[in-house]
Amino acid sequence: MHFPTTLIAGALFQSSVIAKTQPAQDVLAPASSYSHLHLTHDLLAFHKNLTQIESISGNEHDVGVWLTESLQSQGYTVEKQSLGGNPPRFNLLAWPGGKRNTRVLLSSHIDTVPPFWPYTHNASTGVIIGRGSVDAKGSVATQVLALNGLLESREVSPDDVGLLFVVGEETGGDGMRAANDLNLKPKSIIFGEPTEGRLCAGHKGNLGAKIIAKGKAAHSGYPWLGRSANEVLVAALGGVMEMVKGLPTSEKYGSTTMNIGRMEGGVAANVVPESASASLAFRLAEGTPETLKPLVVEAVENAVAAFVDKDVKASDVVEIIFTSAGYGPIAIDSDVPGFGKPITVNYGTDIPNLKQTVKGQKRYLYGPGSILVAHSDHEATTEKELFDAVDGYKTLILHAMIKDDAREQLRDARRPDL
Template identity: 50%
Template structure:
C-alpha cells in the first residue's frame, strides 16, 4: 500500500497544484503565505463551511455541500449514514485504500454565530471558524496541493457528532466497509503545534431521590438536595487525591450542572449533578472504583433515611491518550480537551494538529487569523510528507 517515495521531496515540491480561483477579499495588511489563487480558494472554502450552521445533530446541510464540493474537485465521495439526515463524508482519489487519512469534524457547539472577516485585522470569526472548520478547510486545500501519486494515497474523512459523543467517528470505526490506514492526521485547534497526547475523560451523573414534604416539617420528608450535597462534598475531597502524571498534570473534576428541588419551601424530592472528569492518569475502571468508595457511606445513609443515591456513567470513557509527535520542526504540547482520536480503533500512527486555539473555541469570540489558516495548509503538507517518509523507512527497516 505504500508509495514509492523517492525522490520524495523533489516530487512534492513540484506537485503543488492551485485549485480553482474564487474572488479574493480585499487585500489585508499581512502578506499571504500561499499563492493568491490557493489563498482565495482556502478563504472561500472556509467561509462557506462556517456560513452553514451545523450544530451537532444538524449536520446534513454542511455534509452534503462538502460532498458536492469534493466531487467537483474530482474526489470519489461516500456518505456514511450515522443517523437519519446525519452523514460522515469520506473522500479519496483513484484508490479507496490509502496509506494516509486526514480527518476532522463538521459539527459545532451551539449557538450559531455568523461568519465575519475583518480585513483590517485579518481576523476571521464565526461558529466553527476554529473548532474545527479551520482544520477541515486547511486539510482539503493541503491535499489539493499534491498531485499524482501522493494525492492518490490520501483520503479525507469529515465526521459528525464529535462535540457530543463522538458518534460519527465511532460509527466509522465500526463500519464494515472501513479501509485500514497506516497514518491518520486529526484536525483540532492546537495553536499550530503538534500534540503529544491529551487527557482522558469520564462523565459521571449523580442522581439523588428523596421524599417531598413541607419545609416547615422537614422531618416528614427526605431531602434529595441534602443527599446530593453530601455526595458532592465527598467528591470535592476526592479530587485532591486522584491520579496525576508528569505529562498531563492533575486529574480535574468539574461540577458542570447541579439541579434539585422545585421550590424553597418544599423538601426536594429529586436532585442531580453532571460532572466532567479529565483523567491525567489511571484507567476508567480505577476512577469508577475511587468514586464508588468515596460515596459508599453516602449511599448507605441515604438508603437508611428512605432515599437513594445512584451514580451512572454517560459512557465507558477513556484514560489519557498518547499521540505520535515524532516529527521535527513543530512545537509540541499536550492538551486537556477530548478528541476523536480514541474513537478510531486500529494499529496506525496518529497525529493531532490544527489552526487556532482552544481558548476561543465554544465562545462568542471564536476566531483566528488568515495567516493561521494558510500556515495550517503548509503544515498539513509537511506532516503528510514527514510521516510518510518515516513510515516508509520503518517498513524498510523491518
C-alpha cells in the first residue's frame, strides 16, 4: 500500500504556543551545515506542549501539526507520511541536515491510550502528571532535546541522526508498519518507551484472540430449551486459563500470560443468552504465535465438549478468531556500558513492526518513566527522569556512531582495493 508524503521546511514558531497549521512546501532544508539550525533546549516547555495536546490513537492530527511546526522552526526538514483519517493523521520523519537517510534513527510514538488526563506540573516537587507524560511523549521530548544538544555541541553532524515519530502504536502499530514504505536504512535505531532509564534486552511476544460463544435463546425458567452462550464462554475461558498455566517458561522472559480484556454477553437476566464473546491478549515468553494458536484451539474445543453431541459440533457452539498476526519474544541490543544491568519488559513495542533493512542493524529500547504508571489515571514522570533521559539518549547516540565507525573501518580494512 502506498502512503503519500509531504516535505515541509521553514516557519517561525514559539515553543510555548500551539501554532496554527501552515501550508506545506516542497522545499528541502539547507545541506549539512549548522547555520540553519535554531534549536530549542527548553525540555520542560517542549514536553509540556506535547503532553497538553490530546492525541488518543486515531486523533493524532493536532499533536502531529504542533510537532511538525516546532521541528521545522528549528531547522529540521519534516516529511509527513499520511495514514488518512478525518482529521488526517500522519507519521513524521525529520532530519536536521541534507541527508534524509541517516546512520542513526531515533523513534517513538505520539499517540496515547484513552482517556485524556490533563497536564499538570508541580514545580516544587518536580512531578509532571498527564496522559502521555510517560508513554511516550516523555521519550519523544527527550529524544529531540538529546539530538539538539549533540548538534549544538557539534558532537554529531546534521547528517548523522534523524527522527521518526509514528501514530497508532497503542492500537496495533499501523503507523510503524506504514513507515516501512519510507525506505529508511539506518545502521542503528533507538526506540523510545518507558524503561525507567535502563536499557532493555528484550520484550515478550504478543498475540490477540477473540472467543465467540454461540447459544440458543430461551426463557430463563426453561433453560433446557436453550443453550447459554455465557456458560459456553465461561467454560472456554476456563480451558484456556488452565492451558496457559502449563506453557513452557523462559529464564529471560518468565511465564506466558493471558489477559481477558473484555467480555460481553446476554441481554437480560431472564433470557438464556444467545451470544457472548471475550477478547484476549497473550504475552508470549516462549515460542511463537504459530505454536500457541493450535494449543488455544485445542483447549477451547476440549473445554466445550459438554455442549457437543451427535447433532451439535464444536464449531456450532464456539468460534476462535486470532485478531493479530502476533510475534514471539523480541531480543533487543543492550551492548552499551553505563546503564547498569539490562531489563526485560512484558509490554509490546513497535520494534517488530519495522522491518530490518540493514544487515546487523542495531536496535535499542530506552526511555524515561515507568510502564507501571503508564495507561493509568496516575501517569506521571519527574523533571529528573526527563533530564536524565536526555543524557541517556545522548550516550546511546554517540555509542551507535562509534560502533558504526568501527564497522566501517573494519569493512574498509577487509577490502583488497584499499
